[in-house]
Amino acid sequence: MQYVHEFRDPTKAQGLIQAITALGEQITAHRPGPIKIMEVCGGHTHAIFKYGLEALLPGTVELVHGPGCPVCIMPKGRLDDAIAIAQQPGVIFTTFGDAMRVPGSHLNLLQAKAQGADIRMVYSPLDALAIAKANPDQSVVFFAIGFETTAPSTALTVLQAQAEGVTNFSLFSNHVLVVPALQALLDNPDLALDGFVGPGHVSLVIGTHPYDPIAQQYHKPVVVSGFEPLDILQSVWMVLKQLAEGRCQVENQYTRLVQPDGNAVALKAMAQVFQVRPTFDWRGLGSIPASGLAISPAFAAFDAEQQFTIPGKTIADHRACACGDILKGVKKPWDCKVFGTACTPQTPIGACMVSTEGACAAYYNYGRRSRQSTPSAVKPPVQTSGPSPQTRPTTGELSPAEPGKIEQYC
Amino acid sequence: MGRDMATTNSWPRQSLSSSRSQFRDSCITLAHGSGGKAMADLITEVFVSRFGQGSPGPLNDQALVDLGPLIKRGDRLAMTTDSYVVDPLFFPGGDIGTLAVNGTVNDLAVGGATPLYLTCGFILEEGLPIDTLIQVVDSMAQAATAAGVQLVTGDTKVVPRGKADQLFINTAGVGVVPVGVAPAADQIQPGDVVLVNGPVGDHGAAIMVARADLALDSDIPSDCQPLHRLVDTILAVCPQVRAMRDATRGGLATVINEFAIASQVSISLDETQIPIRPAVNGLCELLGLDPLYLANEGTLVVVVPPDQAEAVLVAMRSHPAGHHSQIIGTAQVESPGLVTLHTGFGCDRVLDQLIGDQLPRIC
Numbered sequence: 001m002q003y004v005h006e007f008r009d010p011t012k013a014q015g016l017i018q019a020i021t022a023l024g025e026q027i028t029a030h031r032p033g034p035i036k037i038m039e040v041c042g043g044h045t046h047a048i049f050k051y052g053l054e055a056l057l058p059g060t061v062e063l064v065h066g067p068g069c070p071v072c073i074m075p076k077g078r079l080d081d082a083i084a085i086a087q088q089p090g091v092i093f094t095t096f097g098d099a100m101r102v103p104g105s106h107l108n109l110l111q112a113k114a115q116g117a118d119i120r121m122v123y124s125p126l127d128a129l130a131i132a133k134a135n136p137d138q139s140v141v142f143f144a145i146g147f148e149t150t151a152p153s154t155a156l157t158v159l160q161a162q163a164e165g166v167t168n169f170s171l172f173s174n175h176v177l178v179v180p181a182l183q184a185l186l187d188n189p190d191l192a193l194d195g196f197v198g199p200g201h202v203s204l205v206i207g208t209h210p211y212d213p214i215a216q217q218y219h220k221p222v223v224v225s226g227f228e229p230l231d232i233l234q235s236v237w238m239v240l241k242q243l244a245e246g247r248c249q250v251e252n253q254y255t256r257l258v259q260p261d262g263n264a265v266a267l268k269a270m271a272q273v274f275q276v277r278p279t280f281d282w283r284g285l286g287s288i289p290a291s292g293l294a295i296s297p298a299f300a301a302f303d304a305e306q307q308f309t310i311p312g313k314t315i316a317d318h319r320a321c322a323c324g325d326i327l328k329g330v331k332k333p334w335d336c337k338v339f340g341t342a343c344t345p346q347t348p349i350g351a352c353m354v355s356t357e358g359a360c361a362a363y364y365n366y367g368r369r370s371r372q373s374t375p376s377a378v379k380p381p382v383q384t385s386g387p388s389p390q391t392r393p394t395t396g397e398l399s400p401a402e403p404g405k406i407e408q409y410c
Numbered sequence: 411m412g413r414d415m416a417t418t419n420s421w422p423r424q425s426l427s428s429s430r431s432q433f434r435d436s437c438i439t440l441a442h443g444s445g446g447k448a449m450a451d452l453i454t455e456v457f458v459s460r461f462g463q464g465s466p467g468p469l470n471d472q473a474l475v476d477l478g479p480l481i482k483r484g485d486r487l488a489m490t491t492d493s494y495v496v497d498p499l500f501f502p503g504g505d506i507g508t509l510a511v512n513g514t515v516n517d518l519a520v521g522g523a524t525p526l527y528l529t530c531g532f533i534l535e536e537g538l539p540i541d542t543l544i545q546v547v548d549s550m551a552q553a554a555t556a557a558g559v560q561l562v563t564g565d566t567k568v569v570p571r572g573k574a575d576q577l578f579i580n581t582a583g584v585g586v587v588p589v590g591v592a593p594a595a596d597q598i599q600p601g602d603v604v605l606v607n608g609p610v611g612d613h614g615a616a617i618m619v620a621r622a623d624l625a626l627d628s629d630i631p632s633d634c635q636p637l638h639r640l641v642d643t644i645l646a647v648c649p650q651v652r653a654m655r656d657a658t659r660g661g662l663a664t665v666i667n668e669f670a671i672a673s674q675v676s677i678s679l680d681e682t683q684i685p686i687r688p689a690v691n692g693l694c695e696l697l698g699l700d701p702l703y704l705a706n707e708g709t710l711v712v713v714v715p716p717d718q719a720e721a722v723l724v725a726m727r728s729h730p731a732g733h734h735s736q737i738i739g740t741a742q743v744e745s746p747g748l749v750t751l752h753t754g755f756g757c758d759r760v761l762d763q764l765i766g767d768q769l770p771r772i773c
Contacts, residue, residue, distance in 0.1 A: 004695070010756045046698075052757025123697070229755055345765040366759045 007228030024060030041199035042069030042357030049366035064329035065359035076315035079104030094128035125157035132169035152266035155273035180291035207262030284324030323350035443568030473562035488523035501620035503631030507549030519638035523585030598673035603719035614704030635708035679739035
């Protein structure tokens with residue numbers, strides 16, 4: 001736990017909040033507010049709620065929680081496929097823990113396990129490979145989910161399985177790509193965003209260059225950010241600074257880890273093992289071209305979709321669930337009719353409620369059950385010296401997101 | 411109570427070495443649960459020899475307890491039961507045997523009761539090595555001696571291989587509550603102060619690390635310990651303690667939520683005052699878990715009136731099981747049932763009840 005507390009220093013946060021407040025006032029003096037900044041990564045959403053960063057921000061700046069939770073965007077149909085594989089005789093189905101509660105159309109993996117499927121939680125695809133080697137008479141399938149963050153470790157596991165001649169191991173690949181999803185969001189006319197706090201772990205793999213089109217074609221600033229609270233506040237400040245100066249660039253706040261060209265070894269492994277699917281279904285966002293990774297034909301022996309018969313159906317999202325609009329940043333969780341009532345972490349309807357990184361679960365667990373029920377949950381923010389910052393109202397006074405008219409600064 | 415292993419409160423004690431040498435089987439078979447000689451040998455050589463105290467007595471279907479001494483200790487009997495199913499059976503700081511004794515002792519203690527007698531029920535999987543069983547039974551005997559309680563009666567069953575995971579234990583406990591002592595979760599008043607006796611999350615972290623599937627090395631020991639003497643210390647300075655609970659499954663956050671709901675108050679905890687070991691914090695950072703929801707087996711959460719808080723804190727810190735005690739929060743009148751955490755970063759967030767198990771985050 002060395003070198004962490006430096007990034008959680010509340011005194012330094014006060015300085016950043018002052019600077020954010022000043023820039024927020026400067027920008028909104030010439031245009032309607034608030035300034036809407038999307039944090040793309042679920043890890044950022046988690047940290048924002050864990051540390052209560054929203055309560056520190058001035059009312060001129062609003063964080064919109066994006067689609068970067070790989071569990072949240074898994075569509076029901078793919079969960080049904082995963083369960084169908086897991087229920088095959090002789091299969092050991094391995095998965096990361098937070099995928100266990102993602103609802104399919106009838107069951108989740110926890111329920112399928114209770115019904116008799118051999119489903120085991122692992123912490124790494126290498127754990128799944130070890131299970132395969134220990135159980136040569138059974139077919140071990142790894143439920144590969146996640147963005148470019150987890151795809152390299154999956155790819156390297158396949159390469160290792162091939163090198164070791166393991167023949168009873170395969171992947172059910174549901175890896176997805178960040179940039180096509182962001183472009184799909186940006187093409188949506190509903191969306192009203194001023195800039196992005198870009199994902200840190202994904203960028204560690206892919207670098208910062210893949211975001212160039214977002215700055216150049218869509219004219220939105222992108223700041224790749226670390227995951228500690230001061231990282232996120234500094235990244236928000238950097239986005240605001242670009243907006244105030246009329247710039248639209250890809251900047252890197254997470255310089256202690258992220259290189260502009262990414263990680264060559266990881267990218268090479270991904271390129272070897274995966275190929276980009278023509279389209280992939282995202283829960284709430286629908287079908288997005290070139291946004292998912294399948295196993296390439298050279299590794300078909302490790303492709304569970306080739307080894308097993310799966311339903312492969314597209315299942316519509318629940319009608320009452322507003323996950324789609326929440327993932328697009330158009331609605332806040334409390335705008336959803338079922339948030340906190342029919343849809344809770346105990347009984348999730350949409351996947352945004354399943355993972356703690358999901359926007360709805362984060363609001364429910366860390367911030368707000370609803371606009372009315374927790375009026376005292378958020379205390380006044382840290383006071384800064386100088387003029388009193390314009391602060392976000394307390395929970396009970398939060399107003400629904402209003403897709404407003406945002407002037408383009410770039 | 412089954413007939414399989416029933417005794418009186420007066421069991422003969424034999425030395426470990428002599429009993430092991432007389433018990434020749436190397437592992438548990440179905441014969442050890444069949445009611446015949448194999449079972450009788452198991453009971454006599456493994457259980458009675460370790461749990462029996464004082465002079466030899468007959469093996470009956472029940473333990474008999476004289477009421478006279480109990481009546482002098484208090485005016486109410488406290489009873490509790492708990493089942494123990496931990497994987498792995500052995501972990502740094504304890505094993506399933508120490509858990510089975512201390513867990514039940516603590517369930518009595520947090521009600522203000524003086525723990526006196528325990529029962530034990532064993533479910534053994536066919537194939538369990540006898541040495542494993544003996545190691546666990548020895549741990550139970552030592553834990554009971556350390557806690558000053560007697561294991562007075564028990565039962566054993568053997569199930570076919572695959573029908574249980576090595577060894578399950580149930581213990582029930584009986585204690586006596588002194589006159590005037592009545593802590594309860596629904597007695598908390600606005601303004602009351604919350605204390606904890608030491609670092610939270612150690613047991614849950616120790617178990618996670620001990621499970622081979624994580625491939626992590628750490629020296630985090632379980633906090634498994636009896637709490638009744640610490641409770642006695644607290645009651646000596648504050649007989650009117652409002653509520654006490656040992657923060658086992660679901661951790662500190664779950665206990666605080668139970669208090670807030672039962673007493674219809676809100677409770678605000680100060681994150682900077684909650685003791686957590688750096689190694690536990692590091693493990694949680696790595697796996698995306700929250701230490702406030704990790705299980706404990708020797709963590710006492712106490713709520714006392716505000717004017718007694720400092721005296722209780724001093725008393726707790728004077729006891730070996732409470733050296734690292736802290737005042738961690740207060741009860742408030744607003745938002746009944748809500749628990750909030752004032753973070754080290756200067757903000758407040760809701761600390762809700764856990765839904766199911768904590769699941770590690772993938773990235």
